Amino acid sequence: MNVKTLVAGNWKMNKTLDESISFIEALSHIPVPQCEVLLAVPFIYLKPLQDIAPKWLTIAAQNISDKEQGAYTGEISAKMLQSISIKSTLIGHSERRQYYGETNAVIKEKLQQAFQNAVMPILCIGETLDERKNNLTEHVIENQLASVLTKADANKSLHIAYEPVWAIGTGETATKEQAEAMHHFIYNWLKENISETFAQQTKILYGGSCNTQNAEELFSMPHIHGGLVGGASLDVDSFKLLIEIGNTITNKNN
Numbered sequence: 001m002n003v004k005t006l007v008a009g010n011w012k013m014n015k016t017l018d019e020s021i022s023f024i025e026a027l028s029h030i031p032v033p034q035c036e037v038l039l040a041v042p043f044i045y046l047k048p049l050q051d052i053a054p055k056w057l058t059i060a061a062q063n064i065s066d067k068e069q070g071a072y073t074g075e076i077s078a079k080m081l082q083s084i085s086i087k088s089t090l091i092g093h094s095e096r097r098q099y100y101g102e103t104n105a106v107i108k109e110k111l112q113q114a115f116q117n118a119v120m121p122i123l124c125i126g127e128t129l130d131e132r133k134n135n136l137t138e139h140v141i142e143n144q145l146a147s148v149l150t151k152a153d154a155n156k157s158l159h160i161a162y163e164p165v166w167a168i169g170t171g172e173t174a175t176k177e178q179a180e181a182m183h184h185f186i187y188n189w190l191k192e193n194i195s196e197t198f199a200q201q202t203k204i205l206y207g208g209s210c211n212t213q214n215a216e217e218l219f220s221m222p223h224i225h226g227g228l229v230g231g232a233s234l235d236v237d238s239f240k241l242l243i244e245i246g247n248t249i250t251n252k253n254n
């Protein structure tokens with residue numbers, strides 16, 4: 001079962017190296033959290049931040065190549081991440097899908113690359129506003145899952161981030177009921193199509209304008225196991241507060 005809330009930040013394409021180092025140094029002073037904490041940072045900061053990060057903080061990538069190795073200029077492979085001891089990455093973030101044309105087929109390859117190289121993926125899925133308005137939300141989510149995961153993956157581990165596209169960076173958050181309904185739907189899909197154990201072991205994070213004001217009520221819902229947080233992870237004080245919320249919920253659940 002998922003006992004620890006996961007607070008995951010996604011810096012996207014923000015911060016200089018100096019700003020990144022100051023953030024990690026400031027974060028290092030807090031007591032060891034009871035919840036899990038992860039930060040997805042730009043590729044070039046992975047190694048310097050990994051070198052100074054406290055043990056409890058997972059430094060993760062924001063993307064990987066769908067290819068194993070070779071003539072793919074500008075790409076970074078899962079194997080390269082493994083070689084510098086980076087153990088997690090986002091895959092299929094809606095900004096990758098929207099601005100860089102990532103299809104479910106490409107995302108499936110990326111997932112397999114992550115699995116083969118012991119890099120824990122956080123698979124991002126979510127519907128657009130149009131899709132929600134047209135009652136296509138469940139259909140879209142089911143398709144995003146069914147296109148990339150099969151029963152053959154039952155012995156693998158991943159986290160899923162449910163991130164309604166209309167809520168990312170917009171200040172508009174799904175209500176806790178809307179989010180819980182979709183998380184429950186995802187849990188049931190995993191249970192029916194992969195396995196019950198797989199569903200129970202997969203953390204399903206909520207993402208989309210999650211912040212210090214709404215995190216507690218979202219993370220308290222039964223099928224919400226934490227959050228993937230963009231904007232609110234850029235400020236160290238706000239990220240510390242999110243970790244405190246993660247601690248509170250983790251303590252409540254144990």
Ligand code: PEP
Pocket residue numbers: 010012163167168169170171207208209210228229230231232
């Ligand atoms: C994200 O980057 O995954 C995200 C949810 O961003 P924001 O919290 O800014 O909406």
